[in-house]
Amino acid sequence: MGALPQILLLMLLVLGLTVGGLLWFDYLGLIDTRDSFAPLLRLVGRETRQVFDEPDDIMLMDRLRLEAFQEALRLQAEELSLQRDRLASYEQDLEKREQELAAAEKEMEEREVSLNERLRAYENRRAVLEQNSRYLTSxxxxxxxxxxxxxxxxxxxxxxxxxxxxxxxxxxxxxxxxxxxxxxxxxxxxxxxxxxxxxxx
Structure with a gap:
């Protein structure tokens, strides 16, 4: 291998060690390099540190807490909306079943009335036939x-x-x-x- 490839390889090795060392020191909290390596971190799918417009603002933490609270409220409102939709659907199902049960109960009552009427008609006709038979027999x-x-x-x-x-x-x-x-x-x-x-x- 010639000298030029060896030099390029050594330069790449030194560069890789340098970047890796800086990221490692950043991970350990010794130095802050995330902002500098943000594009590279985004390429490899790592999260970068959030950048604030006014990092020295004394109300920054309060605003962050308020934003987090508002986000939690939004998620809770969405969950409540989904629950309301589910309850409305469940209520509709219950109403439908109640209507079906009421219709079935009404049909049963009508059948019972019809059966009782037929039974009374049969008993009445039977009584008339028996009485008529006694008349004829006599x-x-x-x-x-x-x-x-x-x-x-x-x-x-x-x-x-x-x-x-x-x-x-x-x-x-x-x-x-x-x-x-x-x-x-x-x-x-x-x-x-x-x-x-x-x-x-």
Whole structure:
């Protein structure tokens, strides 16, 4: 290696040692070199010392404390704003759920009312059918058949079924077979066929 490269290498080495030594002394607090090496420190990603316009101002520390306090207040205000937004969103969710629960409760109440009405209607119809069956059973068969001829098929079938249930409960013979035999053959056959079907058929 020639003399010139060796000289350049030594100069770079001396320069590196000098800069490193100055930065080390600055780190130890023996000297203050941060302001001088600020551009270099920024290049390597290190923080530089804050520069003040009036470093000898006696109110400098108070201003710094005030700025820090204002920054803390700003951050706290942002956090409070975020919390308010979250609370508003949570409140909206609660209101929505409350409305859904109220709608579901109203629907349940309507279903209950409808079910009770159907049950009362069924009980009332059942009571009417039982009473009608007792009237027909107490009559002479020919008179009962004349009345039954005026019934539509559904009412006649329901009357026959209730009559059979009441007779079975009382341990007596049902008059349904007697009534059917006295009906016109075609209608009797149609009624018997329908009575063998399930209610949903």
């Amino acid at each position: 009559m002479r068969p020919a008179e009962a058949v004349e009345i039954l001829k005026g019934y539509d098929d559904q009412l006649m079938i329901e009357t026959f079924r209730v009559t059979e249930e009441l007779a079975a409960r009382a341990g007596q013979m049902s008059l349904v077979s007697v009534w059917l035999s006295s009906l016109p053959p075609e209608r009797a056959a149609d009624i018997q066929r329908k009575m063998t079907l399930r209610p949903d058929e």
